[in-house]
Amino acid sequence: MADALTLPDWLRTTGAQPHGAHRRALRDDSGELTFAGLADAMDTVATGLRDAGLEPGDRVVTAMEPSIPHTVVILGALAAGLVAAPLNARLTGTEARSYLTALRPRLVVADPAHAPLAHETGHRVVELPAAAEPAPVAHRTAPLSGDRRPLPPLAEDDLAVVFATGGTTGTPKGAYHTHRSLWLWLNTCAHGNPRTPADIELFFSPFFHITLGTNLLAPLLAGGEVWIQRRFDAGAALAAIDEGASRLMGAPTMFTALRAHPSFATARRENVTAIRFGSAPSTDGFVRGLLHDFPRARIRAGFGATEFGSVLGFDHEDLLAGRFTGVGRPLPGARVRILGADGNEVPAGAVGDLVIDCPWRTRGYYGLPEETRETFRADGVHIGDRASRTEDGWVFIAGRKKEMITSGGENVYPREVEEVVLSHPHVADAVVYGLPDERWGERVEVAVVAAGGTTVELAELRAFCRTDLAGYKIPKTLRLLDAIPLTANNKPDRRAVRAAALADLPQRTDPAGTRAAPGTSTAARTAEGPGA
Structure with missing residues (x-):
């Protein structure tokens, strides 16, 4: 047998x-x-x-x-x-x-x-x-x-x-x-992002995250080699790349840190043959930077969740064709639907609930039967993400229901706003969140890290956003940070930034508008803008 x-x-x-x-x-x-x-x-x-x-x-x-x-x-x-x-x-x-x-x-x-x-x-x-x-x-x-x-x-x-x-x-x-x-998921990872026994995967993620599967167990399943680092450190990662590590996976913030490190210029980046990024919105500038910095690497991006692993992605050829935003197309075997309140699929361009089904999804939440029934339904897994798709099936994530901002009675999804803000030439990083507002109920605020040698002004940023965002989605206030804190998964920590902004609310009467953000090592300045 x-x-x-x-x-x-x-x-x-x-x-x-x-x-x-x-x-x-x-x-x-x-x-x-x-x-x-x-x-x-x-x-x-x-x-x-x-x-x-x-x-x-x-x-x-x-x-x-x-x-x-x-x-x-x-x-x-x-x-x-x-x-x-x-x-x-x-x-x-x-x-x-x-x-x-x-x-x-x-x-x-x-x-x-x-x-x-x-x-x-x-x-x-x-x-x-x-x-x-x-x-x-x-x-x-x-x-x-x-x-x-x-x-x-x-x-x-x-x-x-x-x-x-x-x-x-x-x-x-x-x-x-x-x-x-588990085996089906790892097999999908191994074949959806092809590996060979000659590959050397560099792993620097925490084990509780699903990258344990995509970056460590899947390469082992494929017969490849994995170099484990205790945590992400740009210098140590570049040393491993110089020594022969050929495959990288991480959030955009990690690749930005690599580029900023003094040894980046001398590291033998031609050793890198494959890169996969995800976890946060990307921009055309970021992707073009990867294509330039790692000229021998095939670059892919993906979208997944703990409940179902990797289910959406786009390939190197999509990037070469100039398709940089969104999360791509369903992987083979993944059924991706976007449903309205009536349970029917919404038309192209409309935002609805993202519902995923695939043979490799997890089977439920251990010891939590009610939460399992709520999320793992007969038609697929409902994790609370909102999304839209184009006529040709390219999917965009609008954000999570629980992160949704209701401003003036309209729904705003942070990720949708972030993708536009991040395309501004003076913005190096950004996080969008909602804050209490007497007039609007909630207002859209953006925390921005300015690109080196530049600054970002609220009025100019709002004018920039008007090309791609409805007025009610455009940030009404702006905080300037030196850096955006990260979660254990190296994703932007929206909760930490919002908590610091909430703690700062009583100080907003300060004419200078400058105060250290509690719980962070960054300086924050807040500018108020007119209503949408």
């Missing part, structure tokens, strides 16, 4: 091939593993987890930095029939306990960097004290390195992994994959 569609079975098969003993699968700051070594370490840790008293279906939370041991613990949990759940290490202890209430984990595995948070969860903790040491993987994963022995076979419909949603409106929810849906 053929093996089931599970990632552990696939990795064992790859490790058993003649090349598995010498072809490198993973490298981090403290060591490396071949495919054969990865399969062996995975099964060894799987045995150690079972010896620790865990039974199939138990949830194993990981509170660790990105590393080889973290990868091995996640794969070992899958191989043991357990459910892996990487934890957002930026959560406070209170937030982590709230998130884990639904998951009810049997064990939290932690490295020294995150052991304090792990203990704050109130659950049983196993620490890996040598996780970051330059030592063999068995030492780095001790005390979970058990004596390897045969493990019971996995079923495709067994639960495999839980990814936390962004939690933009409160406690994150845990969206879970079965072994089958």
Whole structure:
């Protein structure tokens, strides 16, 4: 009988091939593993987890930095029939306990960097004290390195992994994959953004984000190599590129940071053959910059969510044809619909609810049946995004329902406004949000980082926006920031910027209009504009 569609079975098969003993699968700051070594370490840790008293279906939370041991613990949990759940290490202890209430984990595995948070969860903790040491993987994963022995076979419909949603409106929810849906998702990633065994993927994202699948597990499924960095650092990333890393994925802010680093000019960027970006709106200037800076790279952009992974994208040829905005077309196998309030598809150009269905979507929110029924419906997954499409099927994301601004009775979606503002030649970065307003109910405000050597004035920005935005969508107030804070996923942190603006509201009577934004290291200036 053929093996089931599970990632552990696939990795064992790859490790058993003649090349598995010498072809490198993973490298981090403290060591490396071949495919054969990865399969062996995975099964060894799987045995150690079972010896620790865990039974199939138990949830194993990981509170660790990105590393080889973290990868091995996640794969070992899958191989043991357990459910892996990487934890957002930026959560406070209170937030982590709230998130884990639904998951009810049997064990939290932690490295020294995150052991304090792990203990704050109130659950049983196993620490890996040598996780970051330059030592063999068995030492780095001790005390979970058990004596390897045969493990019971996995079923495709067994639960495999839980990814936390962004939690933009409160406690994150845990969206879970079965072994089958995980394998189908990784396979889609591997073929939708083609890889070869000669590729070297540079990974610098947190493991709780779905980039764990798209950037680490999918390359391993395809037989490629992954270099893991603990966090994004422009200098370290450029050093890896200079050494031979050939594939990059990240938010536009990361590529902007690479370009601004002193070693950018001397790094051997011709090593890079593939780039994928997403997470935030892009501009034609940003894309043209990528095409210039990485001349040998095929560049793609994509759109996805924790609940369904990657479902939309556009290719290098689209960029060469000058199509830079929006999120592209549905990937093969993804059914994308945009529905009105009556449940019917809206015409081209109209904004409606984005509904996604695909074989690789997650199956629900763990331990949250009501939220699962609300989001995972018979016609697809409803995550609250609003979108439109052109006659030829090109999709644009307007924004999330919960981020929608109601100004003067009209609905405004921040992302739609951001895409226009970002096209201004003097704007390097921007975030749009709503603030309370006595006249309008809410007003549209934009926080802007000016491009080097320039400034941005509200009146001129409003005039610029009038070409592409209705009057009620045009920002009524402007804050100038030195930098926009980022979330753990390196996306612009809209909530943090809005919170700082709210905290600044009582100070708006200051004639100078200048005040440090609370909670950030940036200076903010606010200018008031006339009503739309």
